Amino acid sequence: MAGKTVLVTGATAGIGLATARQLGALGAHLVVAGRDPGRTEVAAHAVEQAGGTALPLVADLTSMAAVRRLAAEVHSRCSRLDVLINNAGALFGRRRITAEGFERTRALNHLAGLLLTVELLPLLKASRPSRVVNVSSIVHARRLRFFGSSDGFHGLRSYGRAKFEQMASGFALARRLEGSGVTVNSLHPGLAPTDVAQDAGFALRFLVRVVLRPFASAERAARTSVYLASSPDVEGVTGGYFVNCKPARPSPRAADVETQERILTTSLAQLGLGNGRLEEGS
Numbered sequence: 001m002a003g004k005t006v007l008v009t010g011a012t013a014g015i016g017l018a019t020a021r022q023l024g025a026l027g028a029h030l031v032v033a034g035r036d037p038g039r040t041e042v043a044a045h046a047v048e049q050a051g052g053t054a055l056p057l058v059a060d061l062t063s064m065a066a067v068r069r070l071a072a073e074v075h076s077r078c079s080r081l082d083v084l085i086n087n088a089g090a091l092f093g094r095r096r097i098t099a100e101g102f103e104r105t106r107a108l109n110h111l112a113g114l115l116l117t118v119e120l121l122p123l124l125k126a127s128r129p130s131r132v133v134n135v136s137s138i139v140h141a142r143r144l145r146f147f148g149s150s151d152g153f154h155g156l157r158s159y160g161r162a163k164f165e166q167m168a169s170g171f172a173l174a175r176r177l178e179g180s181g182v183t184v185n186s187l188h189p190g191l192a193p194t195d196v197a198q199d200a201g202f203a204l205r206f207l208v209r210v211v212l213r214p215f216a217s218a219e220r221a222a223r224t225s226v227y228l229a230s231s232p233d234v235e236g237v238t239g240g241y242f243v244n245c246k247p248a249r250p251s252p253r254a255a256d257v258e259t260q261e262r263i264l265t266t267s268l269a270q271l272g273l274g275n276g277r278l279e280e281g282s
Contacts, residue, residue, distance in 0.1 A: 001026040001229075003029075004027075005078055005081050005083075005127075006020075006028045006030055006031065006084075007031040007078075007081060007083070007085065008023075008030060008033065009059075009085065009086055009087050009088035009113070009116070010087040010088030011030070011033055011043050011087065012032070012036060012039040012040055012042070012043045014218050014221075015135065015189050016034075016043075017046065018218040018219045018221070018222035019087060019226055019229075020032050020043060020047050020052075020054070021046055021047055021050040022226045023047075023226060023229060024047035024048070024052025026052075027051065027052060028052050028083075029053045029054070030052055030054045030055070031057060031078065032054055032055070032056050034058065034059075035058065035060040040056040040058055043056065044056040055077065055078075057070060057074070061108055061112040062098055062112070063098060063099070063100070064107070064112070064271065065100070067112050067116050068119060071115075071116055071119035074120060074123065075122075081120060081124050081130065082127050082130050083130065083131045083229045084120055084124065084132045085225055085229060086112075086113030086117065086132070086133065086135060087225065088108060088112065089159075090108055090109070091159040092105050092159075095158075102270075106161070109162035110163070111267060111270070114166070114264075114268075115273070117132050117173070117184075118271075118278065124182045125180055125181060125182055128181025129235065129236070130181065130182050131184075131185070131229060131234075132170075132182060132183065132184040132185070133185055133186075134170045134184070135187060136166055136188060137159070137163045137188055138243070165263050165267065166186070167241065167250055167254045168254045168256075168260045169267055170239075171184075171254070171260045172260035172261050173264060173278070175260075176264075177278065178238065183236065183238035184238055185234070185237065185242060186250075187241065187243065188224075189224055190220065190243070190244070224244060227245040228242060241254075
């Protein structure tokens with residue numbers, strides 16, 4: 001990865017930080033994006049200690065305006081972008097609508113990564129061959145109701161729905177970008193002691209931090225992200241879903257082409273983007 005630039009969102013803890021450190025150890029230049037300035041600086045230092053170089057950038061990706069500012073900053077400060085890893089995500093315990101009118105879980109786990117990818121396509125295409133890696137979840141395959149809040153909002157179910165949209169639209173995006181030199185793949189990382197449920201309420205925090213922690217490892221969970229970002233084995237491979245660095249089958253719903261196209265087209269429209277944006281930078 002020497003000479004290559006990689007942007008990792010949600011890079012201040014858990015899988016994102018482990019991914020950034022491992023890619024730094026391979027010689028990559030990391031753009032580490034996080035919402036907290038102090039933690040983002042610490043993450044950049046961790047990458048440098050691992051042997052890489054790092055540029056810390058701050059953005060709250062629940063805001064689409066912040067996503068656009070992050071993309072503009074990457075364009076202005078980076079001469080190339082070889083890999084974009086859409087890792088940022090969280091599971092929330094209460095329903096909140098962002099200032100732009102999006103449910104917060106969906107905004108962060110699906111729309112932010114899609115918008116960032118489209119905004120950075122000119123730079124990705126100019127750096128071809130390049131890769132987009134979407135960190136999804138096995139819960140995309142399940143319709144879940146788990147520890148609902150008093151207002152009827154189900155955090156885990158909303159998280160699963162957002163990850164389903166992320167994966168389905170990623171497959172459609174991969175088709176649209178065929179021949180562009182930009183590949184798009186998704187993955188399930190496995191268990192990790194992350195902050196994904198820090199705002200999800202006591203029950204889910206207890207499940208993630210206490211019950212699952214003995215079986216979890218951020219370093220191990222980051223391996224598939226690192227594999228898709230760096231391995232020559234997947235050079236040119238696109239539209240895939242990977243678990244434990246191996247191809248896997250997504251849910252039948254996520255694999256349905258009509259569903260994929262509908263979700264991508266709808267999401268682009270909600271973001272104020274036309275399909276023509278995918279042709280920019282070619």
